[in-house]
Amino acid sequence: MKTMSAKELGTKDFQEILDNIMESVSVMDENGVVMWTNKANREKLGITTEVIGKEAKYLVQEGLIDKAVVYEAIESGKFTASIISKGSEKDVIVYCNPVYDEEGKIKFLVSSAMTCSEVNQILETLETERRINKTYLAEIKHLRNTLLLGEDFVIESTNMKCLLEDVQKLAPIDCSVLVTGESGVGKEVMVKTIHKNSIRKEGPFITVSIPSIPDNLLEAELFGYEEGAFTGATRGGKIGLFELAQGGTLFLDEIGDIPYALQVKLLRAIENGEIRRVGGTKLIKIDTRIIAATNKHLEQMIKKSLFREDLFYRLSVMHLHIKPLRERLEDIKPLGEQFIQNFNNKYKTDKKITEPAFNLMKKYPWPGNVRELKNLVERLGILSNGDLITAEDVQAVLSKISNTIDDIDPDHLSDDWKTNSQLTEEYSSYERTKILEALKTAHGNKTKAAELLGISRTKLYRKLKNL
Template structure:
């Protein structure tokens, strides 16, 4: 028994030395996020002596520029393990995990954090992939399983149109050609783009989706191409890596490409043609190795006629054009989609909702202007408003303002879809805000809690 105590004491005495031999950076904080101890890995990573850090808070490290980002405070606030990305002054990007430790009364005593260089993780992944390639049989089985998972999780369909589309995707995926995906809003253009990426030779590299309208026009160039430090007021001192560069080796998905300004179109075209970019404020070029997939719900041919979209960029993007038909043209897909959405909702909320065949027949008669996105929101509404576990035709007719079941023709008389209802409500709010602000758009945006960019976009949509 005494030998065990001696061993335990010896272990405790050498514990700091043991942690110094751990390759990861290890911090120990108190309940106020003040550093109590750190291992040699932290000192090596930040290139600063240990005694400089002891007693400082995580916020002080951020304020002094040693790191960007903090996970400790989230772990303290949420009282559970939290993970996140932290960047160092030296340009190291680290995956950080912080775990709170409590005493017997449940009081927070310590927070232990470990950080691993993401580059090291990527190197380990590359090594693992090389080892996996040694077994061709294993890889074939892995590819087969991935395709099965793909069909079960991302591609939900039963129509011949989508089956044919999937066959085309499997044929073109291995080639690095640019792809232009067209179709109405909500048909699943990003799902198609992900499917192409997942079945390509770039599947183990990043898939970076970019929604063009979500980025303010004045920031779009710097977000896509990056910038050098100090290029403009408010820019980061060390500069910023653009999304095109972040997607290196993988796939960049440019959603709503029809909304991209003409001056940026020229630079996108050049990036595709030369496979290189130049950051804002830089004279150096950066070589690119990526695939570009673009998507739009707008008629690009009409935009070309209106001279708001470049014809040469259109030809560059549409080497392989893909058109996704709207849901109303493939009603066979409504049943598997509904079952999938119900499965997700039942799992999330511990429900046992099902939908009757008759209810599905009624849903097939609807035109679904919002496509799959509208269908998903409608299923969510049905699960919330239906009385029993079985969703029946009356439930469907109620949310879409159908006539009663006793209607002799039993035909849908839809006045508005849920999306149309929402848009009408949002339009009223915008008009009321403009009245309150006496036509001042800036004040109206503030009243609604919207950014000016978002407000102007909504205003343009409803005008």
């Protein structure tokens, strides 16, 4: 279908355009003769007769209005605004702006009108939005006053606000906490927030990523070891992470990956507040708060005898579950705005994300959650041509991704993404990176890598053939 150019638009086309503008619009020549007027203008001024070709003063003579603002604009040569009477009511605000030709003479004048009730409605809407924003800002200020939150901890959803209220209550209490949720939802940020607001905030915060440590070394890393405990042991022995975290917090990340045989030793350490180094006989008192996190369903692992039930209950005195980003879409905009602001601060740019772009983001299932959103915003900051990041920019990046390595439920995908035909290039790159990272973390152990990726070993081998 051929697209009509501006030059091909005729008088009828312009009249249709004017009639479909909600605001009142009229165009007059340099003498105040009406050239065009739209439907909204006629309705606001109560004009029922034909006025095209007549001077604006005709409306005054007919008693439809008490004065014609266009003459003030012609005389002053400047933008003019005034409230005029329509019948017995003073309820119409009229604006008139002269347009000049190349020689500096008035070519025509454009006038628009808005009733006072419309202005009041706009003011009421703005006031409502202002109150909502004020309430939201007050809530955030309250949370920031009662919780030591980082500037990048941005929330708007009710779910996250409730979680932070729970954090406010449990942070000062020296109990174990289990934080669950999909990869990338912000579990570590939540854990750090608990530590920063606890009585141990001046103490160390030690993080241990369970999957990153080989099973045969994990016990020694956690509890330490004595000299000669095993072949290759460091001379003089080594203190473990429990001891390093004395007086502070030990964060056990991805606790669902801890070997079953080691779980009972971890349970005893938490229950008794004592540890014994590998190869040692002396019990060492520990004063460490334990916070654990996982993206696995520990309850299901308990049923399969992969995770001890008693350890689960000991770790989850308080249980915080962070919902995936696709279930708290209200957080996408404030998070995106914060990420692009961070990008601007770092690279001295002035990028902004448009509302349609955010609306499109809300249709995507976000398998990588907040981490993926952050990466996307950084990529959009790099690839966007202008300062405005549009829906087209978002579509260009996200339309290439069909699903995730975890096989996201198709029900989570909107129709816009289900029907897109360009879904492979960037996904392949993303999938390849995730597989290689998992293999590196698992030190080449494909069974372990498959567990990290949340897929079967057979599926991993199939994917490796296509790399």
